[in-house]
Amino acid sequence: MTTATGPPSTMAEKEDELTPMLSQYLELCEAHDEALVLFQVGDFYEAFCEAAEVVARICEVTLTQREDSTGTYPMAGIPIDNASSYLERLVEADYRVAIADQVEDAEAATGLVDRAVTRVITPGTVVEEELLASGTTNYVASAVESQQGGFGIAAVDVSTGECFVTSVADRAGLAEELDRIAPSELLVAPETPTVTPADAATGWMETEVDRTLFDHEAAIDCLSAYVDPDGRLATDAERRACGAVLAYAEYTQGDDGSLDYVSRIRRYEQQEHLRLDAAALRSLELFENRGLGAGDTLFDVIDESASALGRRCLTRWLRRPLVERRAIETRLDAVDALVEASVERAELQDGLADAYDLERLVSRVSRGRANARDLRALQATLSVVPDLVETLDGIDALAPYRERLDPLQEIADLIESAIVDEPPTELTEGGVIKPSFDADLDELRTTEREGRQWVAELEAAERERTGIDSLSVGHNQVHGYYIEVTNPNLDQVPDDYTRRQTLKNSERFYTPELKERENEIFGAAERADSLEYELFCEVRSEVAAETERIQALATAIAELDAVCALSTVAAAGDYIRPQFHDGSVETGGISIEGGRHPVVETTQESFVPNDADLSQGEVAIITGPNMSGKSTYMRQVALTCLLAQIGSFVPAEAAELPVLDRIFTRVGASDDIAGGESTFMREMSELTEILHDATEESLVLLDEVGRGTSTADGLAIAQATTEFIHDELGATTLFATHYHGLTALADEREGVVNRHFAATREGDEVTFLHRVAPGASSASYGIEVARMAGVPETVVDRARSVVESANGSRAESGSAGSQPTATADQTPTDRTPDAHSEMKRDGSGTATDSANEQTGAVDNDRPSYPEEELDVGAEEADSEAEAADHRASYPDEEFFGGAADPAVDDPLDEESMVRVAVALRAADVASMTPLEALNTLDELRSELRE
Numbered sequence: 001m002t003t004a005t006g007p008p009s010t011m012a013e014k015e016d017e018l019t020p021m022l023s024q025y026l027e028l029c030e031a032h033d034e035a036l037v038l039f040q041v042g043d044f045y046e047a048f049c050e051a052a053e054v055v056a057r058i059c060e061v062t063l064t065q066r067e068d069s070t071g072t073y074p075m076a077g078i079p080i081d082n083a084s085s086y087l088e089r090l091v092e093a094d095y096r097v098a099i100a101d102q103v104e105d106a107e108a109a110t111g112l113v114d115r116a117v118t119r120v121i122t123p124g125t126v127v128e129e130e131l132l133a134s135g136t137t138n139y140v141a142s143a144v145e146s147q148q149g150g151f152g153i154a155a156v157d158v159s160t161g162e163c164f165v166t167s168v169a170d171r172a173g174l175a176e177e178l179d180r181i182a183p184s185e186l187l188v189a190p191e192t193p194t195v196t197p198a199d200a201a202t203g204w205m206e207t208e209v210d211r212t213l214f215d216h217e218a219a220i221d222c223l224s225a226y227v228d229p230d231g232r233l234a235t236d237a238e239r240r241a242c243g244a245v246l247a248y249a250e251y252t253q254g255d256d257g258s259l260d261y262v263s264r265i266r267r268y269e270q271q272e273h274l275r276l277d278a279a280a281l282r283s284l285e286l287f288e289n290r291g292l293g294a295g296d297t298l299f300d301v302i303d304e305s306a307s308a309l310g311r312r313c314l315t316r317w318l319r320r321p322l323v324e325r326r327a328i329e330t331r332l333d334a335v336d337a338l339v340e341a342s343v344e345r346a347e348l349q350d351g352l353a354d355a356y357d358l359e360r361l362v363s364r365v366s367r368g369r370a371n372a373r374d375l376r377a378l379q380a381t382l383s384v385v386p387d388l389v390e391t392l393d394g395i396d397a398l399a400p401y402r403e404r405l406d407p408l409q410e411i412a413d414l415i416e417s418a419i420v421d422e423p424p425t426e427l428t429e430g431g432v433i434k435p436s437f438d439a440d441l442d443e444l445r446t447t448e449r450e451g452r453q454w455v456a457e458l459e460a461a462e463r464e465r466t467g468i469d470s471l472s473v474g475h476n477q478v479h480g481y482y483i484e485v486t487n488p489n490l491d492q493v494p495d496d497y498t499r500r501q502t503l504k505n506s507e508r509f510y511t512p513e514l515k516e517r518e519n520e521i522f523g524a525a526e527r528a529d530s531l532e533y534e535l536f537c538e539v540r541s542e543v544a545a546e547t548e549r550i551q552a553l554a555t556a557i558a559e560l561d562a563v564c565a566l567s568t569v570a571a572a573g574d575y576i577r578p579q580f581h582d583g584s585v586e587t588g589g590i591s592i593e594g595g596r597h598p599v600v601e602t603t604q605e606s607f608v609p610n611d612a613d614l615s616q617g618e619v620a621i622i623t624g625p626n627m628s629g630k631s632t633y634m635r636q637v638a639l640t641c642l643l644a645q646i647g648s649f650v651p652a653e654a655a656e657l658p659v660l661d662r663i664f665t666r667v668g669a670s671d672d673i674a675g676g677e678s679t680f681m682r683e684m685s686e687l688t689e690i691l692h693d694a695t696e697e698s699l700v701l702l703d704e705v706g707r708g709t710s711t712a713d714g715l716a717i718a719q720a721t722t723e724f725i726h727d728e729l730g731a732t733t734l735f736a737t738h739y740h741g742l743t744a745l746a747d748e749r750e751g752v753v754n755r756h757f758a759a760t761r762e763g764d765e766v767t768f769l770h771r772v773a774p775g776a777s778s779a780s781y782g783i784e785v786a787r788m789a790g791v792p793e794t795v796v797d798r799a800r801s802v803v804e805s806a807n808g809s810r811a812e813s814g815s816a817g818s819q820p821t822a823t824a825d826q827t828p829t830d831r832t833p834d835a836h837s838e839m840k841r842d843g844s845g846t847a848t849d850s851a852n853e854q855t856g857a858v859d860n861d862r863p864s865y866p867e868e869e870l871d872v873g874a875e876e877a878d879s880e881a882e883a884a885d886h887r888a889s890y891p892d893e894e895f896f897g898g899a900a901d902p903a904v905d906d907p908l909d910e911e912s913m914v915r916v917a918v919a920l921r922a923a924d925v926a927s928m929t930p931l932e933a934l935n936t937l938d939e940l941r942s943e944l945r946e
């Protein structure tokens with residue numbers, strides 16, 4: 001198979017015949033066989049053969065040919081000046097790109113120019129500013145299974161030098177942690193675990209690496225350049241994972257040595273933060289909102305940061321809320337103080353807006369990749385620090401931030417004195433270092449300047465000396481300085497003129513003095529340029545020596561910006577400071593007055609605030625019509641807790657909260673965007689995690705759990721889950737459901753309460769009040785919602801008549817809903833087993849089937865029925881013929897409604913009837929949703945009509 005990576009087979013076959021350049025290309029491809037090699041030829045990066053085809057296709061550049069004595073090879077190139085946009089496309093298409101640069105001056109080279117791979121660009125190790133979104137994190141991660149069980153995980157952000165490790169107990173923990181880290185790239189070798197990202201769309205690219213990267217010895221070797229490998233990293237698996245990511249990061253940077261700016265490796269335990277699994281990250285829409293009406297996320301709402309540093313810090317805080325009460329209160333104190341000090345906050349944000357991304361800047365400085373503009377950006381950032389310090393003076397709660405704002409004065413002064421205000425991007429062509437920074441440089445520049453001055457005055461002097469008025473002095477790249485005399489005046493040329501160049505109408509000369517001056521000028525300029533480069537590198541190294549201090553300052557600025565952002569959100573959004581309980585389980589309920597959903601309230605014209613009052617360990621069963629606000633309410637409770645634990649104010653009138661250890665969410669199948677495996681399977685496996693791991697300090701949100709399977713099974717699972725959470729786990733839980741049968745648990749168990757969302761109906765119009773109230777609801781308004789969603793009127797009408805006939809049957813049977821109801825509507829919860837027998841008493845076997853399909857689909861009380869009554873299929877017609885008989889003996893309109901339909905007069909076609917009967921018998925009614933049941937019904941009816 002031919003691939004775009006590795007040595008191209010057509011070249012490999014004639015290895016010995018290739019031209020020197022192509023054989024160099026082939027060698028580099030062999031050495032970097034996992035990457036697509038881009039090979040510098042002058043101003044272009046070229047790819048050949050299969051790689052050329054890929055580059056042409058993905059970068060949309062022309063595929064050309066290179067011809068030489070050994071053959072013709074496809075070739076495609078991208079301009080170096082403008083490479084980043086093309087590189088971005090290649091990396092996005094999951095290619096690792098090895099950049100083979102010319103590493104010697106092409107003009108100075110004798111023969112073939114030397115080339116070497118200077119970096120490998122991969123999604124998780126990109127450092128090029130143009131390829132990275134501002135203020136984001138970008139990790140490459142790896143995981144290693146430990147011999148004692150469990151896994152060690154490590155990740156590094158090569159663009160900032162952030163590096164951390166942790167350990168998890170099992171595969172679920174591994175998946176959770178990786179989802180939370182959200183790396184762009186995961187390193188895998190045959191022995192390392194592979195994990196499927198919870199969300200393929202935002203998941204990571206897997207990169208297969210050599211297993212030796214994970215060897216114990218190799219890892220220790222690599223790590224010892226960074227830390228004492230026996231010290232901070234607790235387990236061998238952590239060491240191996242960390243060694244692997246760092247070695248990989250070094251390799252991609254083309255550096256031989258370590259990445260000096262990875263100055264610390266942070267180690268944490270999962271429980272040091274409020275744990276959010278992938279399902280919670282996703283369904284609480286913290287960073288991604290790709291559901292229906294996708295739009296804002298919680299991050300969008302709180303991201304009022306002024307700088308990229310602040311933005312990245314907020315991202316980290318939101319991914320890892322705190323669990324230590326004191327730390328939370330310290331942040332809240334800072335936010336609180338800045339909410340009050342609005343003038344100072346505005347001043348701070350003005351200053352912070354001038355801060356560049358110090359984390360990325362310092363990593364470039366340390367790698368020796370920073371240019372003069374980067375140093376100026378660093379200086380500009382340092383120059384705002386004194387102002388920030390001054391503004392913070394007097395705000396006591398901000399003292400810890402102020403103390404960490406190290407102005408790094410000597411670094412700021414150094415850059416200010418050394419680098420010109422607006423330097424060029426090129427470092428080797430002069431114009432970078434300020435005058436009077438270095439005496440030698442000044443002398444060289446003086447010589448150069450005086451020389452040029454002498455030349456500038458030469459023209460006038462020579463005109464006077466020779467009497468040739470048209471004499472001129474000029475310069476060109478090839479011949480240097482010259483004195484030009486037009487042909488008619490050649491006889492006046494003095495003897496000391498030496499001919500340099502003959503043109504059509506003139507001759508060019510030089511004099512010994514001019515030659516001498518020229519050498520002086522160019523010698524001085526050349527030496528000055530290279531001295532400038534040397535001086536620049538010295539300055540850069542001096543700055544690099546302070547990497548850790550700059551990183552510490554970056555963290556302080558980032559956190560200051562983040563608390564400013566949270567205060568701005570609090571002040572603008574009318575948030576309040578949450579209070580925390582003392583932490584004991586007994587007092588640890590959730591009490592929110594007038595709470596709002598931080599995201600939905602920004603998109604809704606008028607948002608109805610709601611209270612939440614849950615004792616610790618209480619389970620609230622939330623019922624209510626579709627679209628009434630159940631999910632929004634549950635999420636707003638979770639988001640309020642989560643915001644509080646990042647140290648933010650919360651959207652409410654008052655909030656007294658516990659410090660949660662974990663938030664679990666499980667959203668029923670069809671609310672979920674997950675692809676791939678069966679959604680019900682996924683629902684159940686996530687449920688398993690909750691049931692294993694939730695504690696008394698956890699908050700659990702269950703949204704229509706169980707609805708991915710048949711009603712009977714679904715309700716049974718929902719009920720058993722609720723009982724288990726309540727009886728065994730004691731986790732505070734909100735459970736939104738359409739299984740009205742579940743509401744009966746409130747009567748059986750203390751600590752299970754019913755809440756509902758009501759709606760009012762006038763004719764066909766349903767108005768949602770979006771207000772939570774005690775007790776259970778009984779109305780689903782499913783049909784009204786179906787109509788609002790555009791389900792065809794025929795289906796809606798038929799659905800309504802089916803419900804009505806079911807309700808009529810119930811009324812006849814004398815049964816009534818036993819649950820407290822919030823609205824007057826007849827509802828599926830009111831159905832009793834009698835409804836089923838009533839239907840049968842209607843006299844039609846087939847009609848019974850039909851009605852029961854409806855009952856089965858919407859009836860939420862079924863598990864409490866005697867077994868035989870649930871098993872409606874048992875009484876279905878036994879054979880196709882029998883089914884046909886049953887069907888034939890009933891008037892069409894009674895069965896399907898629509899008496900005015902002309903089709904009803906047509907005789908029924910026997911074959912269709914048999915097909916319908918067979919289809920009916922095969923239909924898995926119990927697992928259908930109401931809508932699917934209606935659609936099936938509609939299809940069967942069409943079958944008979946055709």
Ligand SMILES: Nc1ncnc2c1ncn2[C@@H]1O[C@H](COP(=O)(O)OP(=O)(O)OP(=O)(O)O)[C@@H](O)[C@H]1O
Pocket residue numbers: 600604606607608609610624625626627628629630631632633736770771
């Ligand atoms: N408190 C509120 N104030 C104003 N509008 C709200 C409120 N709560 C929800 N809404 C609006 O109602 C819509 C439906 O809410 P939500 O999805 O929470 O309903 P639901 O009861 O969970 O529905 P379903 O049972 O169909 O999943 C939301 O998209 C939002 O626009």
